[in-house]
Amino acid sequence: MSNKRKLDLFFQPTSQKKIRVNPEEGDPGATSTTSGALSTHSTFPFPVPHLPDDIIEGLASVPACDAKEINDQPELDLLYFQPYIPKGVERQLFDFLRGELFFYRVKYQIKRGGFETEINTPRYTTVFGVDTSSDFNDDGDIIDNQSNKPVPKDRYTYAPRPIPQCLDHLRQLTEIFTGAEYNFCLVNYYANGADSISYHSDDERFLGPDPSIASFSLGATRDFCMKHKPITPKAGESPPEQNLKAPLKLPLASGDMVLMRGKTQSHWLHSIPKRKGKGSEGGRINITFRKGVKPYATQNYMQYNVGDGNVWKWDAKRSEMREWKPQ
Ligand SMILES: O=C(O)CCC(=O)C(=O)O
Numbered sequence: 233m234s235n236k237r238k239l240d241l242f243f244q245p246t247s248q249k250k251i252r253v254n255p256e257e258g259d260p261g262a263t264s265t266t267s268g269a270l271s272t273h274s275t276f277p278f279p280v281p282h283l284p285d286d287i288i289e290g291l292a293s294v295p296a297c298d299a300k301e302i303n304d305q306p307e308l309d310l311l312y313f314q315p316y317i318p319k320g321v322e323r324q325l326f327d328f329l330r331g332e333l334f335f336y337r338v339k340y341q342i343k344r345g346g347f348e349t350e351i352n353t354p355r356y357t358t359v360f361g362v363d364t365s366s367d368f369n370d371d372g373d374i375i376d377n378q379s380n381k382p383v384p385k386d387r388y389t390y391a392p393r394p395i396p397q398c399l400d401h402l403r404q405l406t407e408i409f410t411g412a413e414y415n416f417c418l419v420n421y422y423a424n425g426a427d428s429i430s431y432h433s434d435d436e437r438f439l440g441p442d443p444s445i446a447s448f449s450l451g452a453t454r455d456f457c458m459k460h461k462p463i464t465p466k467a468g469e470s471p472p473e474q475n476l477k478a479p480l481k482l483p484l485a486s487g488d489m490v491l492m493r494g495k496t497q498s499h500w501l502h503s504i505p506k507r508k509g510k511g512s513e514g515g516r517i518n519i520t521f522r523k524g525v526k527p528y529a530t531q532n533y534m535q536y537n538v539g540d541g542n543v544w545k546w547d548a549k550r551s552e553m554r555e556w557k558p559q
């Protein structure tokens with residue numbers, strides 16, 4: 233089926249729609265176009281509204297342009313959409329998600345040089361989804377995918393969270409255009425240039441070999457830096473040239489999408505460095521869609537993107553994130 237045909241099917245009136253958009257809803261009659269509808273779940277600190285109709289309509293024309301292929305360096309395989317989400321729609325989506333999602337500022341301990349060190353994650357994070365071993369039933373309970381029975385108690389120490397409709401809509405569109413499947417949605421919010429993510433690769437075994445990761449940018453432009461993992465020189469030879477190359481720098485703007493695929497994660501590192509001065513004031517949202525194939529994916533993502541700390545929510549009056557407490 234062509235992408236155009238798949239998209240037409242996806243956007244046909246909800247009564248004829250085959251794709252289940254919102255299995256986690258408290259209100260099974262709710263559809264993605266019903267204003268006032270909410271995604272609720274026992275693990276959510278508060279309900280998340282569905283996408284407003286005008287954003288759904290705006291998303292009907294994605295991708296806004298053709299992708300540029302970036303594969304001119306060893307093991308690098310990227311598709312770069314500049315932009316993927318049309319102008320104007322990206323701003324609406326940014327405001328909606330920043331205003332409606334719950335976030336965390338995760339702290340965790342690591343052992344460094346024999347000492348326990350506390351790490352403060354330098355950005356706001358949140359995560360939704362569950363690995364391929366489990367799924368949510370219509371009541372929002374987590375069930376084993378093979379037996380269709382409740383999952384064994386020891387599978388997850390953090391209860392997984394279903395993807396709310398507002399992000400699941402984008403996930404489904406992204407599946408259509410990238411030809412890959414995704415069961416996790418990670419969201420980062422960089423409040424300003426002081427927030428960052430250091431060099432890393434998303435090469436964990438729980439994503440399987442050669443994972444496809446679709447990464448969306450909304451809001452302020454930030455540099456996405458990429459460098460090849462260091463190559464060990466052969467005995468008696470000088471360091472390979474690749475080790476000395478300057479990092480690749482993609483200035484990710486609002487609405488852009490980078491699809492990282494193939495050998496990219498196994499051979500390349502990426503980061504969003506801190507930024508000072510001009511252009512460092514604005515907030516930026518990053519959304520990644522990924523596919524976790526082992527229970528440890530759920531455990532790891534929940535631990536490092538939700539954790540055990542306080543909930544943060546955007547305060548539109550003060551224009552800042554504030555700690556949220558149940559009333
Ligand atoms: O913010 C970004 O563009 C990158 C985020 C990232 O690399 C991650 O969450 O693993």
Ligand SMILES: [Fe+2]
Pocket residue numbers: 432433434502
């Ligand atoms: Fe990453």
